[in-house]
Amino acid sequence: MSKIYVVGIGPGAYEQMTMRAAEALNACDVIVGYTVYVDLVKEHFAGKEFLTTPMKKEVDRCILAFEEAKKGKTVAMICSGDAGVYGMSGLMLEIGERYPDIEVEMISGVTAALGGASVLGAPLIHDFALISLSDLMTPWEKIEKRLLLASEADFVICLYNPSSKKRHDYLQKACDLMMQHKSPETVCGIVTNIGREKEEGKVMTLRKLRDTPVDMFTTVFVGNSQTRQINGKMVTPRGYTY
Amino acid sequence: MSKIYVVGIGPGAYEQMTMRAAEALNACDVIVGYTVYVDLVKEHFAGKEFLTTPMKKEVDRCILAFEEAKKGKTVAMICSGDAGVYGMSGLMLEIGERYPDIEVEMISGVTAALGGASVLGAPLIHDFALISLSDLMTPWEKIEKRLLLASEADFVICLYNPSSKKRHDYLQKACDLMMQHKSPETVCGIVTNIGREKEEGKVMTLRKLRDTPVDMFTTVFVGNSQTRQINGKMVTPRGYTY
Numbered sequence: 356m357s358k359i360y361v362v363g364i365g366p367g368a369y370e371q372m373t374m375r376a377a378e379a380l381n382a383c384d385v386i387v388g389y390t391v392y393v394d395l396v397k398e399h400f401a402g403k404e405f406l407t408t409p410m411k412k413e414v415d416r417c418i419l420a421f422e423e424a425k426k427g428k429t430v431a432m433i434c435s436g437d438a439g440v441y442g443m444s445g446l447m448l449e450i451g452e453r454y455p456d457i458e459v460e461m462i463s464g465v466t467a468a469l470g471g472a473s474v475l476g477a478p479l480i481h482d483f484a485l486i487s488l489s490d491l492m493t494p495w496e497k498i499e500k501r502l503l504l505a506s507e508a509d510f511v512i513c514l515y516n517p518s519s520k521k522r523h524d525y526l527q528k529a530c531d532l533m534m535q536h537k538s539p540e541t542v543c544g545i546v547t548n549i550g551r552e553k554e555e556g557k558v559m560t561l562r563k564l565r566d567t568p569v570d571m572f573t574t575v576f577v578g579n580s581q582t583r584q585i586n587g588k589m590v591t592p593r594g595y596t597y
Numbered sequence: 598m599s600k601i602y603v604v605g606i607g608p609g610a611y612e613q614m615t616m617r618a619a620e621a622l623n624a625c626d627v628i629v630g631y632t633v634y635v636d637l638v639k640e641h642f643a644g645k646e647f648l649t650t651p652m653k654k655e656v657d658r659c660i661l662a663f664e665e666a667k668k669g670k671t672v673a674m675i676c677s678g679d680a681g682v683y684g685m686s687g688l689m690l691e692i693g694e695r696y697p698d699i700e701v702e703m704i705s706g707v708t709a710a711l712g713g714a715s716v717l718g719a720p721l722i723h724d725f726a727l728i729s730l731s732d733l734m735t736p737w738e739k740i741e742k743r744l745l746l747a748s749e750a751d752f753v754i755c756l757y758n759p760s761s762k763k764r765h766d767y768l769q770k771a772c773d774l775m776m777q778h779k780s781p782e783t784v785c786g787i788v789t790n791i792g793r794e795k796e797e798g799k800v801m802t803l804r805k806l807r808d809t810p811v812d813m814f815t816t817v818f819v820g821n822s823q824t825r826q827i828n829g830k831m832v833t834p835r836g837y838t839y
Contacts, residue, residue, distance in 0.1 A: 363711075365615065366705075368617070369616070370615065370616045370617040370620065371615050371616070371617055371705065372615060372616060373607065373612065373613050373614060373615050373616075373707060374611070374612045374613070374614060374615075374616060374619065375610070375612040375613055377616065378612065413837055414837055414838075414839045417839075437707075437711045437714075438719075439711060439714040439715055439719050439720075439721050439722060440711065440714075440721050440722070441722065441723070441835065442722070444715070444718070444719040444722065445718075445719035445722035445832050445833060445834055445835055446834075446835065446837050446839070447719075448718055448719055448827050448828075448830050448832045449827065449832065449834065449837075449839065450839060451827075451828075452827060452828065455828075461714075461715035461716075461718070461719070462715065463608075463613065463707045463711040463712050463714070463715045464707065464711070465615060465679075465705045465706065465707060465711075466711060469605075469679045469681060469682065469705040469706070469707075469708060469711075470705050472679075472681040472682075472703075472705070473681055473686070473703035473704065473705045474703075476686070476687075476690055476703070477680075477681050477686040477687035477689075477690055477703070478681075479681050479682050480681060480682070480683065480684070480686065480687035481683070481729075481735070482726070482727060482728045482729060482735075482743055483726070483727055484724070484725070484726040484727075484747065484752060485724060485725055485726075485727075486724045487723075487724060492835060492836030492837070493723070493724075493836065497751070500750055500751075501724055501750045501751075501752065503750075504746040504747070504749055504750035505726065505746070505747070505750060505752075507746055508742055508743045508745075508746035508747060509739070509742075509743075510726060510743065510747075585690050585691065585693075585694060586690075586693075586694065586697075588690050590687050590690045590691065591687060592687055592688075592691065593683065593687055593688065593734060594734030594735065595655055595656055595688050595691075595734070596656075597656040597659075597688070597691065597692060
């Protein structure tokens with residue numbers, strides 16, 4: 356039976372991939388992915404066949420993977436971070452209904468929330484909520500509701516896709532919503548280019564975050580009421596006494 | 598300057614560790630951790646010095662790591678999953694205030710939510726909240742509030758520490774709270790022994806989950822209103838049309 360591995364390659368650097376992910380990429384004939392991610396792994400897996408589709412062609416990309424597997428090839432579908440967090444593993448299982456003879460195995464990776472947290476310090480030590488600000492496939496009202504309720508519940512909140520060309524003011528809108536329940540002094544952080552060149556983390560207040568320009572390569576962290584700054588790091592205590 | 602790596606070793610299997618984590622463990626002189634996790638890595642890092650402290654001795658464990666580093670050794674403090682998610686990286690930075698000359702670097706790993714999601718299918722594809730049911734260091738009222746508001750916001754919810762000897766009915770209580778906002782037919786899943794021998798995932802309804810016994814090695818996933826079962830897998834759609 357043909358097999359497809361759906362592989363999270365981690366936040367960027369080759370070394371942030373799990374050994375199991377590297378083994379799967381070594382074991383496969385074809386590596387399928389979004390152009391940018393395929394370029395990230397290409398040099399480490401010479402001799403493989405590489406197939407790419409651009410952004411917004413996710414359904415085509417999945418079908419491509421299954422059609423290659425149907426030819427008898429072992430296929431790896433790669434995603435940045437973890438394929439199971441805003442990645443392709445869900446769509447692969449949905450499209451997979453049409454290809455009952457092809458086995459699909461998921462291989463976890465370090466998603467940007469975890470990779471970015473390591474850069475900032477320890478913001479996610481306690482309960483947290485992960486929210487994407489992209490309203491391409493989710494109504495903004497639903498995002499708004501989640502921001503408000505997660506803030507009311509005093510979750511640490513990690514935001515994916517905080518901005519794009521068309522949505523330049525979304526982070527500002529999100530901060531205003533969160534400030535309905537969180538103090539403007541809440542410790543926050545942003546990380547850009549996680550695991551890549553020019554990786555950078557900055558710690559700031561929620562008030563400051565509101566007016567900080569971010570791009571689509573930024574992951575945003577908003578603390579809970581206990582999060583504090585220690586030597587420039589963002590740290591959410593778990594509650595140990597010492 | 599002495600250095601401590603705070604390393605997430607992933608959900609269990611050696612191969613689920615990142616390459617960077619393995620490099621850090623290779624580069625260090627001493628590996629410090631909770632007894633169970635040190636036993637998991639021991640065979641792969643022969644020749645290292647291993648130091649352990651039991652559960653509930655987390656503060657002592659951190660001090661031990663800093664004191665070893667103070668002697669000039671390179672130290673790795675290991676945690677299961679990711680050290681930044683209910684792990685030791687926060688406490689290490691807090692205790693680290695007393696040791697300003699020792700550098701602390703975090704190395705991310707695959708936390709149980711991600712490892713378990715890969716076993717079940719793709720439950721975490723969209724916005725999710727991570728909640729620990731342990732009330733050892735968090736008042737139960739706060740946990741209750743988070744369960745209610747996260748359910749109202751229609752997050753996928755992943756539960757850590759769903760049970761223990763003293764808290765055998767906590768998952769039941771949590772399910773009753775979530776059912777105030779989520780349908781009893783909500784697709785849920787549990788995973789035991791992630792990345793280890795006897796790894797097992799089961800998909801069921803929220804109603805069924807309520808009366809399912811779980812132990813402390815179980816990670817629980819509660820879907821959102823869109824989560825469905827596909828060929829026995831738990832899948833949360835992201836919204837692609839196909």
